Amino acid sequence: MSFQATFKALSDPTRRAILDLLKDGAKTAGEIGSSFEMTGATVSHHLSVLREAGLINDERRGKFICYELNLSVLDEITGWVAGLKGADPHEK
């Protein structure tokens, strides 16, 4: 997916908190879930939004599923913001 999916994914505070949480390293769905006051099903939904946006990767490890950051897609975002800030070389 794309640009728009990435922005949408980042627009929710729970999803940003999940990304912040994963800064310290990969975590299982359960560990992530227990950081929030919502059901595991809801957290699982947020994880799938982040995954579809390409912001995280998942990997099954036995009984658990581990999630980790994949921040390469953020380059598009930072590039767009930089462009807005006048980094464009040939402006009118």
Added chain:
Amino acid sequence: MSFQATFKALSDPTRRAILDLLKDGAKTAGEIGSSFEMTGATVSHHLSVLREAGLINDERRGKFICYELNLSVLDEITGWVAGLKGADPHEK
């Protein structure tokens, strides 16, 4: 308003297009509106979301209202993204 308002404002493609449009300089609500295939009322709504997020400023000039970029609030966004990318000095 804050961080969350800024992210929310940026999550809509029309609103990002408005910001892109304003890169070339201030424009009236009417000029902005005629760039999109939606009613002026709808564009006005998007402008108010952007204004409440602090991303644009408005100034009346006679019969018109001019909008211009105010990108200082984007620093919070880029700062957060940079933090995610491991710019944090004391990570575990």
Added chain:
DNA sequence: GGAATATTTAGACAATTTTCTAAATGTACT
């Protein structure tokens, strides 16, 4: 003051999103 133009506000409606509960899937252990 009254008409014309520019824009916003109010209220309604449809689409999307967030959240839940309940059921399904996948894995490990005995």
Added chain:
DNA sequence: AGTACATTTAGAAAATTGTCTAAATATTCC
């Protein structure tokens, strides 16, 4: 095979959002 645990999927309810039409506000010009 059966039970327990970890997680997701399905489906529904509630909240939010994007859009429209119609009415309101603000400004200019005659």
